Amino acid sequence: MRRIYLDANATTQVLPEVLEAMLPFYTQRFGNASSIHQPGQQARAAVEHARASVATLLHCRAAEVVFTSGGTESDNLALFGALQPASEIARGDHLITSAVEHHAILNAAEELERRGVELTVLRPDRAGIISPESLRSAMRQNTRLVSIMLANNETGVIQPIKELAAIAHEGGALFHSDAVQAAGKFEIDAKDLGVDLLSISGHKMYAPQGTGALYVRRGLHLRPLLYGGSHERQRRAGTENLPGIVGLGRAAELAQEYLRAGGPQQLARLRDRLEAGILSGVPQTEINGEGADRVVNTTNLYFAHLEAEALVIALDLKGIAVSGGSACQSGATDPSHVLLAMGLSPERSRASIRFSLSRTTTEDEIDAVLATIPEVVSRLRALSPAWKSAVAV
């Protein structure tokens, strides 16, 4: 069966160029970047080359890039690191985040709250946007950190980070942004955005799983999560994941080329084509996050009167990989907390699915998806009691 992968926001394939760059570092060019000898020096050079590549992608200095094991670690390092500057947990410090964040932020924030940090969770408007006004009114004297994502994983909605960061700074707080779903999809200029901390993940940008980085503005002191050697300027102990870091560096270079070459504009055409095709070809469908600025590869669509879970399975059986809601431990689907936070009903949340295109998605694939979806949706709706009663009215 032909497989069409439209779940790039879950993970992406490792691009052949990335794999090619990584392979020598498993076998011939292995070495511990901390070693004094030649193999060690080679490894160090490779790590620093990758750091420079990531820095180029984020428009920051190489020294501001800390390699981590992925987006979750980057997010945790940002939150715990910034809120524990002293020797004990910062009781009474205030953290502001939003209800549409990834669980790597939400659950870390809740843990901080259990440890004595005051927590405010901002709600977005119906389009999924966190308004600067809502942040301004949530700011307090003791607000120490604000963490708002750059782009949402489920809807693709892009937040007004520049404005939000400025408000945080006015109030004397630091600003972190989870940019996992933004990196490589549009230009990110850490300095211009005005963020102090920014997370990225390798496997959302065609590098391997288990790689990531945190941008840490120069001069900002972070308390580490892990204790050990003095790696990563004492911000992240542990021998560097050499092949992974090389892969992330190469992926950052490829992302930069892709952005320069107008890749996002092309992808936007495909996404828009998919979106328009479904909206016109399938009755009672709507975009979630409509009206907001959205990442060009993502569309989250509501199909009235059906169960997204069944639609995802039915499409998978036809070779089309998409997602609906967030996967829980068993692999079942929970209704999306992001859509619920946007004020959409639980019914709508359970009837919405996400298509996230990748750089390798082709026009042909989009056509095939558009040819399949109406038939699959009709079948589901024909069996749906809610659809039957809606049609009868």
Place this chain on the structure above:
Amino acid sequence: MSQQETIAVAMSGGVDSSTVAAMLCAEGHTVIGLTLQLWNQRRLSGHEGMPEAVQGRCCSIDDVYDARRVAEQIGIPYYVVNQEARFERDVVQPFVREYLHGRTPIPCTLCNNHLKFDQLLLTARSIGAERIATGHYARNEYDPVRDRWILKRPADKAKDQTYFLFGLTQEQLSRTLFPLGHMTKPEVRELAEGYSLALAKKPDSQEICFIPGGDYKLFMEAYLEEQEQPLPDTSGELVTSTGEVVGSHEGVHHFTVGQRKGIQQRLNGHQPNPFYVLQINPDSHRVTVGTEDELLTRAMRVGDLNWISIASLGEPMRVQAKIRHRHEPAWATLQKVSDDEAEAIFDEPQRAVTPGQAAVFYQDDEVVGGGWIR
């Protein structure tokens, strides 16, 4: 089953349903494995006394892994379908409510009626499988003479699960396969080993799947606390059948008809004979106790009826009635009270007819139908 078709198998992660999936696959059908995610075992684990998720229950994450491993081994697509909300509404809440009303519920039957043969079948059909197969020990077949789908007891009488399946509609029966109906459990285990299924020796699950440890009273307390609902005060008196107050109790949900345990210690004074629960009054919260002889009942009313081998009950009918899972069906005459209620008069008085349990009527191996004891 000679023709190849797409069949969804309800996989619990146990031996029976895993073997069904492997069998149907071997027969050349296109098989899709589905598991219902019904309850989050860790949800109430914070409550004092509630155990963490226990291994080897349905609803537990280990069972999902087991099912997934089997699906991988036999090479079929496999999905977990989240029905937690529906399960809570249609099974867990009625379960709690029934106990608080002095009745003794059967969650497995509710789950079959509302989840396994309703939602799961709907999901199966939505994804292209017109029929589902389960690992239940039961048989079903179409009888052209009566133009009805008939549910029958399985070859392995010790594993008979028809008692829990009386609520199946004709439509559901027509879309369900019970491939284990003609096999015995040892044969199923042997077959599982033949297919090299790693879990061929996995023990059978016994308890109610969402109550790890089996303490339903503790579960009710934990659930109501989580729902921020107080456990209603249903404390009251223990009385004899003549109305004499002989003791007191702290809530009707501690009792089930026929129960002996826990009565003696709640009595005011010593009684010469052991007492059993005869009746629970949900309004006065009075629990009537008495001797074993008083537990015997000759007649019972049964409501919310579902007929399988007959379209409806007309003339009085001779049946064998089964009034609890481990009950040996007893001869009775069944007669109509209304469209939704029937009365069964037993030939021999039966012990502990329990409101909330199901009564299922048989003629030989066929399930005539059943309902809920009022």
